[in-house]
Amino acid sequence: MERTRREIYLGEGSGTGSGSQHLYVNMGPSHPAMHGVIRIVAELDGETVVKADVEIGYLHRAFEKECEVGPYNNAIPFTDRLNYVSPLINNFGYASCVEKLLGIDVTERCQYLRVIMSEISRVCDHLTCIGASAMELGAFTVFLYMIKAREYLWELVEDVTGARLTISYARVGGVKADLSEGFALKVRKAFKETRQVLEEVHKLLTGNRIFMDRMVGVGALSREETIAYAITGPLLRAAGVPYDVRRAQPYWAYDRVEFEIPTGRNGDNYDRYLVRIAEMEQSMRIVEQALEAIPGGPINVDWEGRAIDPASYIDRGKQGKTEGLLLIPITLSPNLAGLEKPVHQMVNVADKRVVLPPKEETYGSIEGLMNHFMLIMDGYGIRPPKGEAYFPVEGANGELGFYIVSDGTDRPYRVRCRPPCFPPMAALPRMIEGEMVADVVPTFGSINMIAGELDR
Amino acid sequence: MDGQAILRRLRSTFGSGIAETHDHRGDHTAVVERSAIPDVLRVCRDDADLGFDVLMDLTAVDYLKYPDREFGPRFEVVYHLYSLSHNHRVRLKVRVEEDDARVPSATDLWPIANWFEREVWDMFGIRFDDHPDLRRLLMYEEFHGHPLRKDYPVNKRQPLIGPKV
Numbered sequence A: 001m002e003r004t005r006r007e008i009y010l011g012e013g014s015g016t017g018s019g020s021q022h023l024y025v026n027m028g029p030s031h032p033a034m035h036g037v038i039r040i041v042a043e044l045d046g047e048t049v050v051k052a053d054v055e056i057g058y059l060h061r062a063f064e065k066e067c068e069v070g071p072y073n074n075a076i077p078f079t080d081r082l083n084y085v086s087p088l089i090n091n092f093g094y095a096s097c098v099e100k101l102l103g104i105d106v107t108e109r110c111q112y113l114r115v116i117m118s119e120i121s122r123v124c125d126h127l128t129c130i131g132a133s134a135m136e137l138g139a140f141t142v143f144l145y146m147i148k149a150r151e152y153l154w155e156l157v158e159d160v161t162g163a164r165l166t167i168s169y170a171r172v173g174g175v176k177a178d179l180s181e182g183f184a185l186k187v188r189k190a191f192k193e194t195r196q197v198l199e200e201v202h203k204l205l206t207g208n209r210i211f212m213d214r215m216v217g218v219g220a221l222s223r224e225e226t227i228a229y230a231i232t233g234p235l236l237r238a239a240g241v242p243y244d245v246r247r248a249q250p251y252w253a254y255d256r257v258e259f260e261i262p263t264g265r266n267g268d269n270y271d272r273y274l275v276r277i278a279e280m281e282q283s284m285r286i287v288e289q290a291l292e293a294i295p296g297g298p299i300n301v302d303w304e305g306r307a308i309d310p311a312s313y314i315d316r317g318k319q320g321k322t323e324g325l326l327l328i329p330i331t332l333s334p335n336l337a338g339l340e341k342p343v344h345q346m347v348n349v350a351d352k353r354v355v356l357p358p359k360e361e362t363y364g365s366i367e368g369l370m371n372h373f374m375l376i377m378d379g380y381g382i383r384p385p386k387g388e389a390y391f392p393v394e395g396a397n398g399e400l401g402f403y404i405v406s407d408g409t410d411r412p413y414r415v416r417c418r419p420p421c422f423p424p425m426a427a428l429p430r431m432i433e434g435e436m437v438a439d440v441v442p443t444f445g446s447i448n449m450i451a452g453e454l455d456r
Numbered sequence B: 001m002d003g004q005a006i007l008r009r010l011r012s013t014f015g016s017g018i019a020e021t022h023d024h025r026g027d028h029t030a031v032v033e034r035s036a037i038p039d040v041l042r043v044c045r046d047d048a049d050l051g052f053d054v055l056m057d058l059t060a061v062d063y064l065k066y067p068d069r070e071f072g073p074r075f076e077v078v079y080h081l082y083s084l085s086h087n088h089r090v091r092l093k094v095r096v097e098e099d100d101a102r103v104p105s106a107t108d109l110w111p112i113a114n115w116f117e118r119e120v121w122d123m124f125g126i127r128f129d130d131h132p133d134l135r136r137l138l139m140y141e142e143f144h145g146h147p148l149r150k151d152y153p154v155n156k157r158q159p160l161i162g163p164k165v
Helices: A005-010 A063-067 A072-080 A087-102 A108-136 A140-161 A183-206 A209-215 A223-228 A234-238 A269-293 A310-318 A341-347 A359-364 A366-376 A422-432 A437-447 A451-455 B003-017 B034-046 B113-124
Strands: A023-027 A039-045 A048-055 A387-395 A398-406 A412-418 B018-024 B027-032 B054-062 B075-083 B088-096 B102-104 B127-129
Touching: A039 A422, A039 A437, A048 A422, A048 A437, A063 A072, A063 A412, A072 A087, A072 A412, A087 A108, A087 A387, A087 A398, A087 A412, A108 A140, A108 A183, A108 A269, A108 A341, A108 A437, A140 A183, A183 A269, A209 A269, A209 A437, A223 A234, A223 A422, A234 A269, A234 A398, A269 A437, A359 A366, A387 B018, A387 B027, A398 B054, A398 B075, A412 B054, A422 A437, A422 A451, A422 B113, B003 B018, B003 B027, B003 B034, B003 B088, B027 B034, B034 B088, B034 B102, B054 B113, B088 B102, B113 B127
Parallel strands: B027 B088, B102 B127
Antiparallel strands: A023 A039, A039 A048, A387 A398, A398 A412, B018 B027, B054 B075, B075 B088
């Protein structure tokens, strides 16, 4: 059979001479513009996408199955890996769902603490999203600026949690440790830098001709369709629906801080960009208010008597030389090495069934040691009563819900995570069909797909 | 409408279509008969007072090893509905037996049900009648079994599938 010229370039069967034929193009799973592993099979007519199919699951790690294996607190490190750009929100969302099952409320200081850390994460997430999608449109400078700003914020996160990404900071009934010393000051400095970056990016992008040509009117989804696809978060707000879990069903301390919910009108990529930019400012506002209002005040470590090196304190306890140990004050760092007792009570629920005792008690008294083991031993641990609970929080991409079923044992019977970027990915074919193939990239970028939470 | 009123409304509209209702930790739940679920979902979406316009989540639970439920219907398909206009939530559940694990699809009401139902089919092996495209979502086509079922061992490995060389 004689091959036409077209067939040599485009592959067999792509042109038999009788009019135009559609061409199938694979994007991903490994593609420079696909941040995260995902495959889009697009059917093209010329440069127009006629039909698209999205294939996910390349990063499936059996999160929900693994959660059923271990005790409740064991799932916390797994939640870090859901949305790995803002892992703190996942941590807190999961912990809050278990707390709802148990019917306990965290302390006031812990509620503010969760708000502060969540909002810092939200800014990180939006910075990454805008930076990456701007880079894909050729604005590499913006990407570098935004990653620079994210670095300042991740330093804050590192300062409090001890890690940048895999933070595992939340615990059922509280958090691992209190804020570090001088945290408010560090936040002020980091926010100053971040605001400066946002100002620069605003000047670079918002009125930029190239950027607007690629973003305005592209990837739009109508208000009705956005709702029908259960899309939440910045994408829904860009379509003009002011839905935000923080406002609609306030949790933690969100009813005690002031913030606005920015909305767009057209639901296109440009409005999504504007909503995210505006949300970052609101998040920083929330953090500043929360730092003002956080109760408990600064932690004054004003010890009297002999101070003792924490390591040797623990060693003495392990050797059984416990007499008088409780009387000796111990100066553990409130962040990385451990938690002093007064701080521990400020950020954790006073419920022995749920929260591990402070280390002074574990190593200093038999009751503390028993309490510790009752929570650690296989088959004991945290045992919520039989039942089920759904707890939604506002993740960076929308409503992040955890649905946990308890059978009364120390392991969750079923953990379901409702990932916020799952619905927009399901709607992605609707957003790109009928548009040019080059528009796939900014639309995909504006969704801010995080494969970790999408595939779980 | 508060949660109790929603449940009362559902009970009075559907009578025996609602098997039971309960309220645990502020989450209001109605267990719906399988035959009634398409109508219940439709009324939930279209009724002006209920106004559940968002299918927030659709998932399933395998009750094979749940204490005291070993002999009941094995699966529960769970719908979480949310109303943007009224700002309220409800949870609907449908119980299905293992040997007849099928539920009417909700894809004609909400397009997002398409992917949610594909995931449930993938993970639990529950079929959705009249679903336009019931393929696996997260696992690959060659995968055997449904991993979130309680009788699927957590450490089971299956051969990796790649392009034939």
